[in-house]
Amino acid sequence: MSGQEKGPVDVDPYAPAEPEATTPVFKRLCAPSGLGTKRQLRDMGLRPGDQDPVAEVETRGPKNGLLYEITKALPVRPMTLAKEAALDKAMAARQTCGICRRRYHFVLPTSLNSCLECHDGTPADPHSYIAPPAAAHQLAA
Ligand SMILES: [Zn+2]
Known part of the structure; x- marks a missing residue:
């Protein structure tokens, strides 16, 4: 994921916060295979685990759905x-x-x-x- 080397950056504490590193945003139903939303992972018996979302998918709601890599997902913990x-x-x-x-x-x-x-x-x-x-x-x- 974070393979990009960046030189030292002068940090201006008064500068407005940089927007989060942008993740690709896909249209509905156009997300590449290998990625899934939390709900899709759950349907496969998986959860994101400690990975960060790698992309987003447009939804009808105000917020985009977050997409996670299925290969990095972990099995759902059994219900206690x-x-x-x-x-x-x-x-x-x-x-x-x-x-x-x-x-x-x-x-x-x-x-x-x-x-x-x-x-x-x-x-x-x-x-x-x-x-x-x-x-x-x-x-x-
Ligand atoms: Zn009643």
């Missing part, structure tokens, strides 16, 4: 039990109705903070949720 538990906790919060406490198999609209059945009476498919756990007894001994 703690990670899995944290992920499940986060998902549970987004899938659980704030009123009836059913946990749905999909993410509930954040604007409601409840399921549709609680919101406007639309009956929920019984296969679309897990019944709430029996109320925990929290009486002091």
